[in-house]
Amino acid sequence: VSSSEGEIAAIERIRLVLPQPPRGEIWIGDDTAVVAGPAGSLLLAADAVVEGVHFDLDLVDTADVGWKALAVNVSDVAAMGGEPLHALVTVVGAAASMIDGLARGLAEASAAYRCPVVGGDLSAGPCLVVSVAITGACDLGGAVLRSNARPGDSLFVTGPLGRSAAGLRGLRSESEGAHATQPDLVAAYRRPSASAMIDVSDGLGIDLDRLAGASGVGVVLELVPVADGATREDALGGGEDYELVFAASDPQAVVAAFSAAGLRPPIRIGLCVEDPATRRVGDETLEASGWEHRLR
Amino acid sequence: VSSSEGEIAAIERIRLVLPQPPRGEIWIGDDTAVVAGPAGSLLLAADAVVEGVHFDLDLVDTADVGWKALAVNVSDVAAMGGEPLHALVTVVGAAASMIDGLARGLAEASAAYRCPVVGGDLSAGPCLVVSVAITGACDLGGAVLRSNARPGDSLFVTGPLGRSAAGLRGLRSESEGAHATQPDLVAAYRRPSASAMIDVSDGLGIDLDRLAGASGVGVVLELVPVADGATREDALGGGEDYELVFAASDPQAVVAAFSAAGLRPPIRIGLCVEDPATRRVGDETLEASGWEHRLR
Numbered sequence: 001v002s003s004s005e006g007e008i009a010a011i012e013r014i015r016l017v018l019p020q021p022p023r024g025e026i027w028i029g030d031d032t033a034v035v036a037g038p039a040g041s042l043l044l045a046a047d048a049v050v051e052g053v054h055f056d057l058d059l060v061d062t063a064d065v066g067w068k069a070l071a072v073n074v075s076d077v078a079a080m081g082g083e084p085l086h087a088l089v090t091v092v093g094a095a096a097s098m099i100d101g102l103a104r105g106l107a108e109a110s111a112a113y114r115c116p117v118v119g120g121d122l123s124a125g126p127c128l129v130v131s132v133a134i135t136g137a138c139d140l141g142g143a144v145l146r147s148n149a150r151p152g153d154s155l156f157v158t159g160p161l162g163r164s165a166a167g168l169r170g171l172r173s174e175s176e177g178a179h180a181t182q183p184d185l186v187a188a189y190r191r192p193s194a195s196a197m198i199d200v201s202d203g204l205g206i207d208l209d210r211l212a213g214a215s216g217v218g219v220v221l222e223l224v225p226v227a228d229g230a231t232r233e234d235a236l237g238g239g240e241d242y243e244l245v246f247a248a249s250d251p252q253a254v255v256a257a258f259s260a261a262g263l264r265p266p267i268r269i270g271l272c273v274e275d276p277a278t279r280r281v282g283d284e285t286l287e288a289s290g291w292e293h294r295l296r
Numbered sequence: 297v298s299s300s301e302g303e304i305a306a307i308e309r310i311r312l313v314l315p316q317p318p319r320g321e322i323w324i325g326d327d328t329a330v331v332a333g334p335a336g337s338l339l340l341a342a343d344a345v346v347e348g349v350h351f352d353l354d355l356v357d358t359a360d361v362g363w364k365a366l367a368v369n370v371s372d373v374a375a376m377g378g379e380p381l382h383a384l385v386t387v388v389g390a391a392a393s394m395i396d397g398l399a400r401g402l403a404e405a406s407a408a409y410r411c412p413v414v415g416g417d418l419s420a421g422p423c424l425v426v427s428v429a430i431t432g433a434c435d436l437g438g439a440v441l442r443s444n445a446r447p448g449d450s451l452f453v454t455g456p457l458g459r460s461a462a463g464l465r466g467l468r469s470e471s472e473g474a475h476a477t478q479p480d481l482v483a484a485y486r487r488p489s490a491s492a493m494i495d496v497s498d499g500l501g502i503d504l505d506r507l508a509g510a511s512g513v514g515v516v517l518e519l520v521p522v523a524d525g526a527t528r529e530d531a532l533g534g535g536e537d538y539e540l541v542f543a544a545s546d547p548q549a550v551v552a553a554f555s556a557a558g559l560r561p562p563i564r565i566g567l568c569v570e571d572p573a574t575r576r577v578g579d580e581t582l583e584a585s586g587w588e589h590r591l592r
Contacts, residue, residue: 007418010395017399018406018413025414033415035382044414046384046429050421086331088342090427099306103313110314117314118321118340119329122303125346126423131386133342133429 066105093125162230165238218278362401389421458526461534514574
């Protein structure tokens, strides 16, 4: 076991020890599990935010942490084409003075995403961890799986990327005395918005690599959708944008469907290709860079 | 905000900020939430185990931690009269060398309780936290709520108490060179068994206080069910026993039902009374002592 083993390899090791899903269910490997219920599929996802890893209390307040803990889970459910139903929250290591802020942020996200917090756990601990689990329903005739991309499909992203990374960089330089950063970039970092696929939580490069690997296709990016105020590196590897990336065989139909629904049309960024080893952005290699946790 | 505010007061503060449940659902306050689904009630619970708070890696191994993280959640669902369905696991701060052990313990508990782990999250972090969320089904025509006790009801517990606390004390004195402890007490600490109501996870005194408070009754204990090798204090305040305490209006019927199901008959330990302020064990005051987390 390498001490620098990453999250993805470790999840694969865990998956092999645990029982495998019955046909028609998705368990470990996607961001969101799909299980059969008596009245259709239930989506299940969990994500933790950790002080010093996902947030820094010098840069955000506890309400932002509560918001983010719920929003990242809503994003996982949305990435499967689902609607959030209920959330459970475990808070570890919060000082008493943090409780009201955490609860306010959770309540705000809960209202924004219509996803009530119905229970959880509160524990002492040496560091602040907020772990949220969420249930969701599939309205759209089946979950959108990252393993469904086919060669020839177009790749889309629901919006320009890199705002969160640019916002974090701006907050850090503000705390060192630099001038104030664009408020919308700061907001993108402090209050990420889940949209309604795989979400670009870890960085476009790594999330596309996962989509391609799960689907057995290669990917060729023709366009990097960089947000105003962000850099190309922010867009490719910054992560935490919570825009959705997805593949679709009929690009015109996708744009028409988004428009008909009154949504901002997604940005076509590239193509799926036959060779499963292909990872390109223009003429360069698309690095699977981004936010993969290194274990300690 | 007092800096020594406890878990119960903090949960109440959180509950007041968050939206309230519709009629027929149970949200924050019970160990397990009950939400309406299209095909009946769904139980939802989450509990975290934290290094240095719920376990000490000098005394247990990582497989024990994985087991315990799942078993405590199964116990929460069982305490509502439910069966576990699926679990989500978030692991924060695990070294790469801990992954196999955690996965093995999770797999063993998952098989023992027929509760597959279907997903979760793995994150870097400064301390080891394993947070599990669980879904469950109610087979028994409705959840067994801690708020259903009525004056005159008998109080039962499904087995003698204090084994886990005695096992932990034994392990600690072994590590200081004392002679070996009874293996069954050590097993009760390292591999707690969820049984099939409120579970005595925090200590009989505090869990009875919660049951009484939620039901608006007082409680009089006539008997403290002390396990072999445990002390009266272990039984009243040690916690982590995962036996179930419940109130029932017809004690003979309860014992007959357990026997008919081939289960060890529960132990009748006392009575619910009208005065909601009463907390007695014999002639003494029943202290709400036990395992309430102090926030930092």
